[in-house]
Amino acid sequence: MTSFERYLSLWVTLCIVAGIALGNALPGVFARLAALEYGSVNFVVASLIWLMVYPMMVAVDFSSLRRIHERPKGLVITLVINWLVKPFTMAALGVLFFQHVFAAWIDPADAEQYIAGVILLGAAPCTAMVFVWSQMTRGDATYTLVQVSLNDVIMIFAFAPLVALLLGVTDIAVPWETLLLSVVLYVVIPLAAGVATRMLLTRRGEAGAVAEAEVGRFTSRIKPLAVTGLLATVVLLFGFQGQVILDQPLLIALIAVPLLIQSYGIFVLAYGAAYLWRVPFNVAAPCALIGTSNFFELAVAVAIGLFGLNSGAALVTVVGVLVEVPVMLSLVAFANRTCGCFLGPRLIILRLTVLSSRRPTSATNTCGDAPRSSR
Numbered sequence: 001m002t003s004f005e006r007y008l009s010l011w012v013t014l015c016i017v018a019g020i021a022l023g024n025a026l027p028g029v030f031a032r033l034a035a036l037e038y039g040s041v042n043f044v045v046a047s048l049i050w051l052m053v054y055p056m057m058v059a060v061d062f063s064s065l066r067r068i069h070e071r072p073k074g075l076v077i078t079l080v081i082n083w084l085v086k087p088f089t090m091a092a093l094g095v096l097f098f099q100h101v102f103a104a105w106i107d108p109a110d111a112e113q114y115i116a117g118v119i120l121l122g123a124a125p126c127t128a129m130v131f132v133w134s135q136m137t138r139g140d141a142t143y144t145l146v147q148v149s150l151n152d153v154i155m156i157f158a159f160a161p162l163v164a165l166l167l168g169v170t171d172i173a174v175p176w177e178t179l180l181l182s183v184v185l186y187v188v189i190p191l192a193a194g195v196a197t198r199m200l201l202t203r204r205g206e207a208g209a210v211a212e213a214e215v216g217r218f219t220s221r222i223k224p225l226a227v228t229g230l231l232a233t234v235v236l237l238f239g240f241q242g243q244v245i246l247d248q249p250l251l252i253a254l255i256a257v258p259l260l261i262q263s264y265g266i267f268v269l270a271y272g273a274a275y276l277w278r279v280p281f282n283v284a285a286p287c288a289l290i291g292t293s294n295f296f297e298l299a300v301a302v303a304i305g306l307f308g309l310n311s312g313a314a315l316v317t318v319v320g321v322l323v324e325v326p327v328m329l330s331l332v333a334f335a336n337r338t339c340g341c342f343l344g345p346r347l348i349i350l351r352l353t354v355l356s357s358r359r360p361t362s363a364t365n366t367c368g369d370a371p372r373s374s375r
Contacts, residue, residue: 016318087122090123137339160179260323263331267331269291300314
């Protein structure tokens with residue numbers, strides 16, 4: 001993880017400030033940008049979303065699904081969290097806070113928008129940043145790749161029905177055509193482009209590690225596009241909603257509360273389940289972090305498509321970006337400090353003996369490479 005990525009929350013915050021300032025200084029420019037749309041698709045935002053999503057889709061290797069039977073416990077925990085727990089708890093927290101706890105500060109019409117935004121975040125499991133969190137905990141790379149590939153397959157078929165179900169339960173109108181169009185535009189098409197690019201790259205190189213190195217070099221070169229798309233989207237969204245935010249300075253903090261509770265709560269649930277089920281740490285840590293993180297790029301795109309650039313739903317998804325990075329970094333640090341809990345007594349003694357015999361070179365995790373016998 002580069003220094004730039006470590007301070008992503010800072011850059012997002014600066015872009016929020018820039019967006020609000022520009023939105024109030026140049027309202028005519030942002031109005032013209034908002035008008036560049038056809039149907040429910042804004043061309044400027046759609047282009048930026050594709051810049052964000054495409055690089056991560058190149059990293060997805062569907063051939064890894066052949067190893068889906070390996071280490072099934074972590075996979076089961078993450079899939080249950082992603083698709084059977086997190087979307088519903090996120091919707092429940094949205095209703096609890098925006099319609100009840102914060103009812104005195106939030107207009108009922110706005111509350112529906114904010115609930116829709118948290119539903120979109122909760123129903124979109126993470127893809128790209130998963131590789132970063134896994135690497136920072138020395139997670140099993142094969143497991144992470146299998147998880148991402150399987151999640152993308154499920155997302156194509158389950159995301160739209162799940163969002164429609166939860167929006168319907170919360171009495172929010174469900175525009176099915178727009179929802180399905182968003183899935184095609186921001187999941188299916190980038191995924192197909194990523195798969196095609198990966199096939200071209202691997203054909204140019206030799207088989208095995210050389211081919212994967214070619215993919216790695218390509219994704220490293222185009223990675224700045226994803227960050228540029230993310231930050232530019234944040235500037236645009238907060239530029240469109242700058243006046244609303246200035247009129248309600250506590251709004252961002254109110255939106256962040258259920259997102260923070262959801263993130264830490266889901267991690268505790270997944271990490272605890274992995275510990276009780278005796279999942280090895282190099283699977284348990286990525287398993288819990290994958291379940292906690294969100295595919296906020298998709299959530300932002302669908303929120304804009306369903307409810308518009310100036311909607312409260314779009315605002316919530318962008319606040320999700322601001323909240324997620326520092327939260328995930330804190331959870332990575334917690335996982336690395338508690339990795340010894342996943343080792344049996346004999347392995348703990350062995351690990352302590354090894355550590356005492358050499359001087360540590362960094363504060364990184366030393367449990368990710370634990371032997372498989374730690375099951």
